[in-house]
Amino acid sequence: MSAAQPALVLDLDGYEGPIDLLLALAREQKVDLAKLSILALADQYLAFIAAQTRLCLEIAADYLVMAAWLAYLKSRLLLPEPPSDDDAPSGEQLAAALAHRLRLLAAMQRAGAALLARPQLGREVFLRGAPEGIPRIDRPVYSLSLYELLAAYGEGHRRVHARVLTIEAPALHSLDEALRRLAEFVGQVPEWRELASFLPAEMRGGVFRRSALASTFAALLELTRAGRIELRQDRAFGPIYLRSPAARRSPAGGAGAG
Amino acid sequence: MSERREQLRLLEALFFAAPEPLAEDELSQRLGDGSDVVALVRELAESYAERGVNLVCLAGGWTFRTAPDLAPLLATERVVARKLSRAAVETLAIVAYHQPVTRAEIEAIRGVALARGTLDRLLEAGWVRPRGRREGPGRPLNWVTTSSFLVHFGLDSVNELPGLDELRAAGLLDIGPAALGEAPELAADAAEPGEFEA
Amino acid sequence: MSERREQLRLLEALFFAAPEPLAEDELSQRLGDGSDVVALVRELAESYAERGVNLVCLAGGWTFRTAPDLAPLLATERVVARKLSRAAVETLAIVAYHQPVTRAEIEAIRGVALARGTLDRLLEAGWVRPRGRREGPGRPLNWVTTSSFLVHFGLDSVNELPGLDELRAAGLLDIGPAALGEAPELAADAAEPGEFEA
Numbered sequence: 001m002s003a004a005q006p007a008l009v010l011d012l013d014g015y016e017g018p019i020d021l022l023l024a025l026a027r028e029q030k031v032d033l034a035k036l037s038i039l040a041l042a043d044q045y046l047a048f049i050a051a052q053t054r055l056c057l058e059i060a061a062d063y064l065v066m067a068a069w070l071a072y073l074k075s076r077l078l079l080p081e082p083p084s085d086d087d088a089p090s091g092e093q094l095a096a097a098l099a100h101r102l103r104l105l106a107a108m109q110r111a112g113a114a115l116l117a118r119p120q121l122g123r124e125v126f127l128r129g130a131p132e133g134i135p136r137i138d139r140p141v142y143s144l145s146l147y148e149l150l151a152a153y154g155e156g157h158r159r160v161h162a163r164v165l166t167i168e169a170p171a172l173h174s175l176d177e178a179l180r181r182l183a184e185f186v187g188q189v190p191e192w193r194e195l196a197s198f199l200p201a202e203m204r205g206g207v208f209r210r211s212a213l214a215s216t217f218a219a220l221l222e223l224t225r226a227g228r229i230e231l232r233q234d235r236a237f238g239p240i241y242l243r244s245p246a247a248r249r250s251p252a253g254g255a256g257a258g
Numbered sequence: 259m260s261e262r263r264e265q266l267r268l269l270e271a272l273f274f275a276a277p278e279p280l281a282e283d284e285l286s287q288r289l290g291d292g293s294d295v296v297a298l299v300r301e302l303a304e305s306y307a308e309r310g311v312n313l314v315c316l317a318g319g320w321t322f323r324t325a326p327d328l329a330p331l332l333a334t335e336r337v338v339a340r341k342l343s344r345a346a347v348e349t350l351a352i353v354a355y356h357q358p359v360t361r362a363e364i365e366a367i368r369g370v371a372l373a374r375g376t377l378d379r380l381l382e383a384g385w386v387r388p389r390g391r392r393e394g395p396g397r398p399l400n401w402v403t404t405s406s407f408l409v410h411f412g413l414d415s416v417n418e419l420p421g422l423d424e425l426r427a428a429g430l431l432d433i434g435p436a437a438l439g440e441a442p443e444l445a446a447d448a449a450e451p452g453e454f455e456a
Numbered sequence: 457m458s459e460r461r462e463q464l465r466l467l468e469a470l471f472f473a474a475p476e477p478l479a480e481d482e483l484s485q486r487l488g489d490g491s492d493v494v495a496l497v498r499e500l501a502e503s504y505a506e507r508g509v510n511l512v513c514l515a516g517g518w519t520f521r522t523a524p525d526l527a528p529l530l531a532t533e534r535v536v537a538r539k540l541s542r543a544a545v546e547t548l549a550i551v552a553y554h555q556p557v558t559r560a561e562i563e564a565i566r567g568v569a570l571a572r573g574t575l576d577r578l579l580e581a582g583w584v585r586p587r588g589r590r591e592g593p594g595r596p597l598n599w600v601t602t603s604s605f606l607v608h609f610g611l612d613s614v615n616e617l618p619g620l621d622e623l624r625a626a627g628l629l630d631i632g633p634a635a636l637g638e639a640p641e642l643a644a645d646a647a648e649p650g651e652f653e654a
Binding site for chain 1: 321324329334338342350352369383411428430
C-alpha cells in the first residue's frame, strides 16, 4: 500500500485535517461512501499514519488523535460489546457517526465546488458597469402653526416701528451740528451778541427749535469751557450773550481774558 | 445571420458592463477584424431608440443611458420636513394680511429687501401664488395666499385672520418701550399697506 | 397599450439605473397602484431572454446581468479575483447550506480548526456575516450568507443553492450527533479554536 501512494508520505499539508484525509482514503476504496467499510478505512488510516516517518508532531497532533480514536473504534468493532455502560454508544453507532461525518464533509466539498462552478459576478457575468443611479428629489413639507404666523406679523410691526424712531432722530439739531455751526463764529464776535441770533436760520417746528436751542446752548458751554468763547447772562431766564475772548478779538495783542 | 446576432448580443453586453463609453476602435478589437462595427452599433442604437434605455454617443464612445424623457419618472421623491426662515414666515403673514400685495410693498412693509428665494419657498410650500399684475410702472405681480394656505391654517377665508385689535389683545402686537405711545398710528398703518415706510 | 409600453420603458430604465436589484414591491411603488408589476417584469424578462443582457431575479430583486454564455467573450473585462483556499470554499459552503451556523459547528463538520483568516476572507468578500448569537454556553456568533453572496453567485435566495434538495433528502443538512457528541475528542477540539492552528 505504501508503495502505491508515495506522494501521501510527504504531503500531510495537502489535507484539511483528519476527516479530510479519511475522506481521501475512503475515495481510494472506490466504493459508495454509504457502503464504506469503516474497519477497512481505520486500517488504511493507521497504516498511512504509521508510514509517516517524517511527521511534524505539531502539525500531526490531530491526525494522531484521530489515529488513536480509530484504533479504539477498531477494537470496539472487533471485540464483543462490553456488558456494562448502557449509555455508551456501541461500536456500530460510532462507526455510523463517523460515516455520517465523512459523507457530510464530502457533501460540503461538492457543494463548494458546485458554488464555484456557477457563473460568478465579475468573472462570468457582469452587472451594469456604470449605473446612473436613481436620483432623489426632496419634496419639502413645511410646518407652521397659525400662532407662529401671527407672532411673526406682530414681530414685524415691532421691528418696523423701532426703525421709524431711529430715522427720526437726525431730524433734531444735534450737539455735533451745533458745535460745527458755532465754531465758524468763534473769533468773529467782538461784541456781546444774543444767543438766539446764532440759531440755525431755517427754523422749523417746535421740537426742532427746542432741540436747536438746547444743542446750541450745550455747545456754547463746551466752547466756553475750552476758553474759546465768553458767556454772559444778566438774570435768571434772561437772554444769554456771547462774544469772543479778548485774546481772540486781537490776535496780535497781549494776554487777557474776560 | 446568426453570427451577426451573436455580435449584437456581445455588443449589448459590452456596453452594459463597461464602466465608461466604448470607442468604435475598441469595439473593433473586441469583435474581431472585419466586423462592421459602425453598422452593428447603428443597428443596436436603432433597436434601443424607442426603449427605456438608449444607446448614445458620449465623449467619443457609445454607452447606454436611460431615456431622457423618463428622467422625471425615474427620480424618487422623498418628503423632507423643512423650517421656514423668519423672513419667510413674516412675508407670508404680510401677504395674508395685505393681499393682493406686490413684492415692493412687502419690502416696504418689512423695511428690508426680500432675499432671493423667500417668496420661492412660500410658493414651493404652496401657500402663496401670484395673481394678476398691478397697474402702474413695471406692472408688478400681485401676491395672494392660496386655498392650501387656508387649509393648512384651518381657516375658511382670510377674513378669519384675527384683526389687529385682536392681535394686540392677544399680546402679539405688544410694542416695546422704545416705541413710546405711538401704537395707534401703527394700527392705522397696518390697514393700508405701504404706509409703514419710514 | 401605449401605457403598458411606457411602463415597460420605465422598468427598463429603472433596472439600468439602479445600482442594486429592485424588489417587486419597490417596483409597485414606482409604477403606481394597480400596475401588474409581476406580469410587466415577466414580459420584460422574456423580451431580454435571448439578448446580450438578461433580466434575472437575484437576492429577492430584479436586475439586468450579462448573459452567462458570453462569459468567454467578455473575458478581458475580468477582474481577477483572488483564489479562495480550499478551507475557505468549504467554509463558505458550510455557512451557505447550514446557516445559521457557529464557528464550532463549521469546525466540527470540517474536522479541523478554522485557520485564522478563513472566515475573515469570506467576511471581507462580503459573502458571510454574523447574525445574532446562539443561545447556550458561550453564546457563540451565528454566521449567515449575505445578499451579495446571492448576487455574486446568481441566486435569488438560499433555497436555490445547487443540490439543496438531495442534501436534505440524504440527511446531510443535519450536522448530526456525530459531530457534536459521539466523537468526543473531535467535538472538544472543535470548541477550542486556536489550539490546532499550525
